Amino acid sequence: MNPFMRGMTQPRTRRDVFRLAGASAAGLALAACGVQGQKAAPPKADAVADFWARQKKNGKVVFANWPEYMPEDKGPLEKFKADTGIAYEYKEVIQENAEFFGKADPVLRAGQPLGYDIVVMTNGIQLQHMIALGYAVALDHSKLPNFQANAGEKYKNRAYDPGNKYTVPYTSGVTGIAYNTDYVKDDITSIEALFDPKYKGRVGMMADAQEIANFGMIALGIDPEKSGEADWQKAGEKLKAQRDAGIVRKYYDQSYIDAVSKGDIWLSMAWSGDVFQRQLAGEPVKFVVPAEGGTIWTDNMLIPKGAANPLDALMLMDYLYQPAIAAELDEFIQYVTPVPTVQDLLREKAAKAQGEEKQTLEDMVNSPLMFPSEADYAKLRSYTPLTTQQEQVFNPIFQSITQA
Amino acid sequence: MRRLTPYLLALPGWMWLAIFLVVPMAAMASVSLQTGNAIDGFAMTFSFSNYGDALSTYSTQLLRSLLYGGLATVAMLLIGYPVAYWIAFRGGRRKSMYLFLLLLPFFVSFVLRTISWNFLLADNGILFGTLKDWGLLPEGFHVLATTFAVVGGLTYNFLPFMILPIYVALERVDPRVVEAAQDLYATRAAAFRRVVLPLSLPGVFAGVLMTFVPATADPVNAQILGGTSNTMIGNIIQTEYLTNLDYPTASALSFTLMAILLVGIFVYAKALGTENVLEAAAR
Numbered sequence: 001m002n003p004f005m006r007g008m009t010q011p012r013t014r015r016d017v018f019r020l021a022g023a024s025a026a027g028l029a030l031a032a033c034g035v036q037g038q039k040a041a042p043p044k045a046d047a048v049a050d051f052w053a054r055q056k057k058n059g060k061v062v063f064a065n066w067p068e069y070m071p072e073d074k075g076p077l078e079k080f081k082a083d084t085g086i087a088y089e090y091k092e093v094i095q096e097n098a099e100f101f102g103k104a105d106p107v108l109r110a111g112q113p114l115g116y117d118i119v120v121m122t123n124g125i126q127l128q129h130m131i132a133l134g135y136a137v138a139l140d141h142s143k144l145p146n147f148q149a150n151a152g153e154k155y156k157n158r159a160y161d162p163g164n165k166y167t168v169p170y171t172s173g174v175t176g177i178a179y180n181t182d183y184v185k186d187d188i189t190s191i192e193a194l195f196d197p198k199y200k201g202r203v204g205m206m207a208d209a210q211e212i213a214n215f216g217m218i219a220l221g222i223d224p225e226k227s228g229e230a231d232w233q234k235a236g237e238k239l240k241a242q243r244d245a246g247i248v249r250k251y252y253d254q255s256y257i258d259a260v261s262k263g264d265i266w267l268s269m270a271w272s273g274d275v276f277q278r279q280l281a282g283e284p285v286k287f288v289v290p291a292e293g294g295t296i297w298t299d300n301m302l303i304p305k306g307a308a309n310p311l312d313a314l315m316l317m318d319y320l321y322q323p324a325i326a327a328e329l330d331e332f333i334q335y336v337t338p339v340p341t342v343q344d345l346l347r348e349k350a351a352k353a354q355g356e357e358k359q360t361l362e363d364m365v366n367s368p369l370m371f372p373s374e375a376d377y378a379k380l381r382s383y384t385p386l387t388t389q390q391e392q393v394f395n396p397i398f399q400s401i402t403q404a
Numbered sequence: 405m406r407r408l409t410p411y412l413l414a415l416p417g418w419m420w421l422a423i424f425l426v427v428p429m430a431a432m433a434s435v436s437l438q439t440g441n442a443i444d445g446f447a448m449t450f451s452f453s454n455y456g457d458a459l460s461t462y463s464t465q466l467l468r469s470l471l472y473g474g475l476a477t478v479a480m481l482l483i484g485y486p487v488a489y490w491i492a493f494r495g496g497r498r499k500s501m502y503l504f505l506l507l508l509p510f511f512v513s514f515v516l517r518t519i520s521w522n523f524l525l526a527d528n529g530i531l532f533g534t535l536k537d538w539g540l541l542p543e544g545f546h547v548l549a550t551t552f553a554v555v556g557g558l559t560y561n562f563l564p565f566m567i568l569p570i571y572v573a574l575e576r577v578d579p580r581v582v583e584a585a586q587d588l589y590a591t592r593a594a595a596f597r598r599v600v601l602p603l604s605l606p607g608v609f610a611g612v613l614m615t616f617v618p619a620t621a622d623p624v625n626a627q628i629l630g631g632t633s634n635t636m637i638g639n640i641i642q643t644e645y646l647t648n649l650d651y652p653t654a655s656a657l658s659f660t661l662m663a664i665l666l667v668g669i670f671v672y673a674k675a676l677g678t679e680n681v682l683e684a685a686a687r
Contacts, residue, residue: 102646132443243632250549250631263528388443395648403635403643
């Protein structure tokens with residue numbers, strides 16, 4: 001046997017092997033130090049002012065958003081570019097809050113930039129994490145004049161971000177019930193329809209813990225925003241009974257809308273804008289906010305820590321609050337705009353329009369789901385704000401139902 | 405220096421293993437024993453109870469995953485063996501074309517293929533809708549959101565990984581050996597049982613290994629095709645990691661799953677006779 005082969009097959013010096021084992025052990029020891037906590041104290045006011053005083057316009061902004069949240073011709077962004085000379089990159093990379101946060105967290109934790117200057121997140125658990133972990137840049141409100149002037153009072157100073165310190169709303173939407181009119185002949189008005197044995201195996205509920213918890217609580221007459229552990233337990237029992245009775249077919253993610261429009265399920269928890277887009281496509285689906293109430297959520301723009309172009313990002317955020325721009329955006333996405341004057345602008349546009357376009361615009365102006373009245377808002381509830389400790393109680397209650 | 409040469413030559417391989425296997429595994433092992441939360445941070449507390457807690461909470465899903473993985477593997481074996489056999493012995497000149505056709509659908513992304521089943525199997529879709537219109541199926545009949553759909557999806561998605569190794573093993577069986585068996589008065593069934601089957605066992609072993617492990621850990625089929633009580637352990641790990649940011653529980657579950665699969669594989673290898681298998685595979 002030649003020495004080379006012998007070396008390969010019979011390790012003659014064990015020292016090297018030990019060395020390698022030593023290196024592995026070092027790796028293990030290295031890994032043994034904990035995952036660093038990043039809980040950040042809110043930045044001091046002068047630190048924020050300092051930060052913004054140092055920023056310059058870079059002529060570039062990268063905007064990360066959800067699909068179908070911007071007109072196809074990118075009109076509002078093109079106008080921004082023409083007015084300010086800031087070039088934009090628009091990326092539809094956010095499909096789900098949890099997934100997006102799960103991917104962003106290690107990057108931001110390591111102190112690296114995410115590569116986006118604006119990201120859009122819903123006012124749920126993940127947004128709370130972004131703020132608590134110091135991943136969101138505190139905003140300079142002296143540079144947000146349009147927001148101050150044009151945002152509706154309801155969209156300023158929300159419980160999840162008092163004083164809009166870190167976020168400004170992009171748009172709001174309503175969680176209600178969608179049903180397929182080919183199969184459901186009655187007019188659905190009550191949340192109890194989702195718990196009705198008549199629709200056994202034909203009901204879709206959402207897999208998201210907060211969404212499903214909200215509906216469980218609303219069905220019991222509890223306001224989610226003011227709920228506590230005892231309420232969650234009760235809601236959990238109600239939802240568990242619903243599942244065990246075979247009423248729920250499946251706990252859905254975004255795919256619920258396909259299932260309703262194909263008739264796999266006949267009625268489901270649903271997001272308003274999804275249903276309108278299907279209606280426009282001629283599918284037999286209808287959306288209703290239950291008499292007992294639905295939930296209103298808000299998608300918010302924020303600047304992630306380490307963003308390369310914060311000043312440009314802030315300018316774009318503010319630009320989107322110009323009424324004409326907000327109107328152009330809302331006419332396409334058909335959710336609830338944070339700028340109330342959009343309703344007047346669309347009404348004026350409808351008055352000048354002709355035929356089918358006129359009808360569509362009038363429908364929008366009168367839609368309680370794009371422009372909720374005070375009475376409509378009174379029916380709409382907000383998400384439960386959760387502390388980290390509460391989350392560890394809240395999540396298992398509802399995940400044990402959706403992931404049995 | 406000469407004595408070191410072989411180790412140096414093996415260094416890239418070792419480095420690969422160290423960087424991409426040892427370090428991540430060590431990190432995961434370490435995280436699985438920590439306590440805390442994502443906001444305040446996790447600290448090493450050697451909390452072995454993470455394993456006990458995770459297991460007691462999710463034992464249903466873990467056992468279900470092993471059951472689904474097992475059922476899908478058996479189904480794949482029952483479907484895959486005859487296919488591999490037919491291509492190896494009856495494929496003739498077109499063998500490679502058949503193999504290519506077999507692999508063709510798998511050029512499309514895994515998730516997309518699974519979603520397509522959602523479309524095909526819709527309650528009132530092109531298949532069941534038509535059958536229901538003809539009155540061949542009752543109105544309430546459905547396949548989606550059932551155990552059958554999930555196991556079926558797993559079977560479909562991993563089938564080539566069962567067929568190919570079996571095919572490779574069967575392809576190497578010398579037809580003259582079969583002839584010889586028949587010359588010695590073995591019936592066709594006996595020749596298969598006593599000659600072809602034992603010779604193909606290494607392929608079966610490899611096939612089972614390559615399908616059972618990923619099928620058991622798969623989260624995609626349960627999520628897309630399953631219903632209210634088809635959650636598999638892969639889904640749980642995903643939720644714990646991405647939604648709950650409970651890295652210790654997710655790591656503990658991953659390790660538990662890995663340990664169960666490893667032990668299972670060793671027992672299985674022992675039962676099949678590892679030496680025979682390794683020997684045959686090395687030939």
